[in-house]
Amino acid sequence: MGIMTDSILDNARAFILREGRLLERRLFATLFQAAPAGGVMDSLRAYQNPDGGFGHGLEPDKRCPDSLPIDVEIAFQTLLAAGGPLAEPMVSRACDWLAMVAAPDGAVPLAFPVMEAYPRAVHWSDWTYTPGLNPTAGLAGLLHQMGADHPWLTRATDWCWSALEDGFPGDAHAMSETLVFLEHVPDRDRAERLAQRVGEWLPKLSHYRADPADPSYGVTPLHLAPTPGSRWRRLFADDVIEGHLDRLAGDQQPDGGWAITWEPPGAASTLEYRGIETLRALRVLTAYQRI
Template sequence: MSDSILDTASAFILREGRLLERRLFATLFQAAPATGVVDALRGYRNEDGGFGHGLEPDKRCPESLPIDVEVAFQTLSTAGVPGTDPMVSHACDWLATVAAPDGAVPLSLPVMEAYPRAVHWSDWTYAPGLNPTAGLAGLLHGMGVEHPWLTRATDWCWSALEKGFPDDAHAMSETLVFLEHVPDRDRAERLAERVGEWLPQLKWYRSDPADPEYGVSPLHLAPHPDSRWRRLFSDDVIEGHLDRLAADQRPDGGWAITWEPPGAAATLEYRGVETLRALQVLGAYGRVPSS
């Protein structure tokens, strides 16, 4: 059964996925070099050092946006590309140009309004916040990056978190990336002790594997068994979500999405993204073979 999941999902990615997901799949599951991922990612890079062109498929804006920079960092980190790649420092330089004076950045910018986008990509995404600043900073710390903007952003994240955790599961997911990788471990662990009691209060948190609605699940927060946050969830909860994730594979081999992208191409692109994410999680937990 696990081989069938992998075989049909890989066929979906090959048939319907973007070049980026195809190259990343080859790196993760077929031991291909990460250079192919880097080359594919360059197509989304702008001359200003940022990333755009719908790298996050729900908006088709070609201009650089912080969310697309975050997806670029996630992709590089997943592929095992070192933080010394020049694309990383150049993207940090760009983030510094759009950050608030304290270092915080928003998810997107008003330039996005000139292009097709999903309805949830609206003006709320223009406010700097933990989503995405904490996620960006955490990814960069995980890759061993040093940069003046990262220093400012890290200080801002500490200040924001010590006032209280966010009330949204998306922002908490970004926060957990920060707390998992930020170098000041004592400070991070003091905050980490409070995460478990905070999770049930979060908007968009989906703790029940049977819940069909959109949400952030434990497998988003602990996508592999070595995650710092795996200990927050019982074995039964994790196994239930793994069962649900495997069962959600569609007859065409891919995974569906529970929101409305701006068009058919974006829908297929995001299905490719989600299919690869599902395979990574199922592979990490031993439900499908991995490279």
């Protein structure tokens, strides 16, 4: 373990400038070069449709221009990362769209069959059409983090509580979404009661990658606790976090970017997701003072 040299950041910057899309270039400038968040907001607006939702491959594994809940979630995550104005009209418009496409109980799926007309990764299939904690809990948690107030958020929050009464999900992606919800939902007493059970549940999850030496795809402790101040950092021993930080730092590729461990639908999608993952790695390593 050790503090990383500036060349790590410099090489990553070169990769993002060379291969990343405009959104990641603007976000890098905001996060690491003190650029105003307005540039990120302008880039995000290009992905918002007239119906208020987001599409156009904001999540690059499907090239569908139509609005999808997963793309709305990426938009919210990007807005929060950039520190942009949380009262942005784009947020309320996206909430209106979520209310329009949600099930009567408020839950939303990751995607809709409209994406089948466009290139997409193999894992983007009909399982993503079922409303669930992934992404409903994540979307609701992000909106609570923003301090948003919208009728859909009330419905979605009630649905999430009801779903969690039946137990935690069995997949690490859905658990990651659940943890965003539990970290930011206003009912702290109820959230903390559930939070006490998270640690014992993690080893049971599919796609959870606890071992930093495991090269396969999965959700790691650094996805769940991306900063030392995360609500979930205390779930993991120091040596586990340090091992994953070592692995993350060591995974930087010779071209300056970070690789991905799944198969996107094309070369452009691959580079776009590598830009996203490179920024994620830099943010985590910076938060843990490895850069």
